[in-house]
Amino acid sequence: MTDDANRAAPRGFSTRAIRAATRAPRVDQRPNAVPIYQSATFSADDAEELGAIASGTAAGYAYARLANPTGDALAAAIAELEGAEAANVFASGMAAIHAALLSVLRAGDRVVATKAIYGSTRTLLSNRFGTLGVEIAYVDATDLTAVEAALAAAPTRVLYAETLSNPTIVVADIAALAGLAHRHGALLVVDNTFASPVICRPIELGADLAIESLTKYLGGHSDLLGGSVAGSRELIAAVKAVEVDTGATLAPFAAFLVLRGIATLAIRMARHAETARALAGWLERQPGVVRVYHPDLPSHPQRAVAARQFPHGSGMLAFELEGGPAGGRAAGGAFIDALTIPERTASLGSIHTIVAHPPSTTHRQLDAAALAEAGIAPGLLRCSVGLEDLDDLIEDFGQALEAARTAAAAANSAGGTDAAAEAQPAAAASAT
Numbered sequence: 001m002t003d004d005a006n007r008a009a010p011r012g013f014s015t016r017a018i019r020a021a022t023r024a025p026r027v028d029q030r031p032n033a034v035p036i037y038q039s040a041t042f043s044a045d046d047a048e049e050l051g052a053i054a055s056g057t058a059a060g061y062a063y064a065r066l067a068n069p070t071g072d073a074l075a076a077a078i079a080e081l082e083g084a085e086a087a088n089v090f091a092s093g094m095a096a097i098h099a100a101l102l103s104v105l106r107a108g109d110r111v112v113a114t115k116a117i118y119g120s121t122r123t124l125l126s127n128r129f130g131t132l133g134v135e136i137a138y139v140d141a142t143d144l145t146a147v148e149a150a151l152a153a154a155p156t157r158v159l160y161a162e163t164l165s166n167p168t169i170v171v172a173d174i175a176a177l178a179g180l181a182h183r184h185g186a187l188l189v190v191d192n193t194f195a196s197p198v199i200c201r202p203i204e205l206g207a208d209l210a211i212e213s214l215t216k217y218l219g220g221h222s223d224l225l226g227g228s229v230a231g232s233r234e235l236i237a238a239v240k241a242v243e244v245d246t247g248a249t250l251a252p253f254a255a256f257l258v259l260r261g262i263a264t265l266a267i268r269m270a271r272h273a274e275t276a277r278a279l280a281g282w283l284e285r286q287p288g289v290v291r292v293y294h295p296d297l298p299s300h301p302q303r304a305v306a307a308r309q310f311p312h313g314s315g316m317l318a319f320e321l322e323g324g325p326a327g328g329r330a331a332g333g334a335f336i337d338a339l340t341i342p343e344r345t346a347s348l349g350s351i352h353t354i355v356a357h358p359p360s361t362t363h364r365q366l367d368a369a370a371l372a373e374a375g376i377a378p379g380l381l382r383c384s385v386g387l388e389d390l391d392d393l394i395e396d397f398g399q400a401l402e403a404a405r406t407a408a409a410a411a412n413s414a415g416g417t418d419a420a421a422e423a424q425p426a427a428a429a430s431a432t
């Protein structure tokens with residue numbers, strides 16, 4: 001028996017083929033994985049029911065941009081993991097950030113955002129919202145006095161921060177920022193991508209909206225793009241409305257992959273963090289390494305906040321190779337080129353270890369002076385530690401450090417400057 005049994009049998013071959021190929025079985029058992037509802041449309045029993053579903057007065061599905069069961073299952077899972085009342089998922093992390101901001105900002109509003117911010121978010125704020133009449137002020141989010149002064153300077157709608165941020169793994173004190181934001185009538189919006197909800201749950205620390213690029217740790221395998229925003233039911237209803245109006249909907253297959261990733265997120269994060277902690281400690285003892293940034297190291301500038309906020313550590317680290325302006329940049333490039341295990345790409349949160357050289361990738365739009373102002377040394381490398389064996393990574397990093405030292409010495413004996421940085425175009429787009 002099929003749902004079509006009571007309808008007149010269609011006659012033409014095309015008609016029959018379409019109906020035969022799209023007759024979804026009704027399954028009474030509960031599957032043990034959330035199915036990929038690969039359908040743009042969902043049928044109702046009659047016109048009235050369809051109207052009620054489409055207008056949101058009845059539960060159900062009508063059109064996948066408005067809602068899709070696989071995406072809804074993912075949103076519910078994320079809300080639960082973030083400790084939030086609700087969540088909504090998006091086609092990418094940037095789509096999630098855009099929707100979170102657009103849901104609360106109007107022309108004339110003001111945003112105070114952390115200086116240490118993902119490049120595309122900065123572009124979105126300054127080049128998109130900035131040109132639509134939103135005022136943006138950047139501040140060092142680790143300097144709470146400066147944050148308070150920025151919030152006190154003018155009425156502010158949003159304080160925007162990242163839990164852990166580029167490129168030197170800066171740690172934001174979310175509870176303190178939430179207190180300041182709320183005292184000044186602002187919402188705290190936090191991009192939690194570098195941490196994931198295993199490591200940190202901004203909503204539980206007082207943030208109003210928590211954003212993840214699902215492309216990173218939650219997906220975890222470098223095989224999808226996605227984003228999420230979690231928060232109160234009221235705020236997420238407004239975020240959802242932006243998704244419906246802008247169409248930045250997460251595809252059901254990507255939602256399925258993220259759900260699969262979430263099932264192993266805790267165990268992956270434990271291994272990412274354990275390997276990163278060991279690698280960071282080893283790097284600190286190597287010749288040619290000036291400094292290592294990892295939240296578990298006693299030398300990390302925000303170690304006290306990190307200890308309180310990230311009891312499970314972090315899979316992200318950064319380190320600086322010595323060599324001065326020319327030697328440092330040459331060392332960074334030589335290190336990347338000599339690696340045999342890490343991928344030469346510019347993402348994070350994957351099974352693969354990924355090493356990036358911010359001066360030539362994520363921050364390549366900055367000239368030498370701007371790099372220095374952002375605290376980015378020419379030899380700075382950022383590493384998202386994957387799930388490979390620690391001993392293999394140490395061996396590979398060891399030989400890459402050797403290549404880096406040789407390259408730095410050669411560049412310095414040639415007496416160069418950081419010519420590559422000086423030649424940077426002013427506003428190239430940022431990678432991850």
Ligand SMILES: Cc1ncc(COP(=O)(O)O)c(C=O)c1O
Nearest residue numbers: 092093094118193213215226432
């Ligand atoms: C901190 C952070 N937030 C947001 C994004 C954007 O995510 P997506 O690439 O999924 O749009 C990235 C991408 O690298 C990121 O690093």
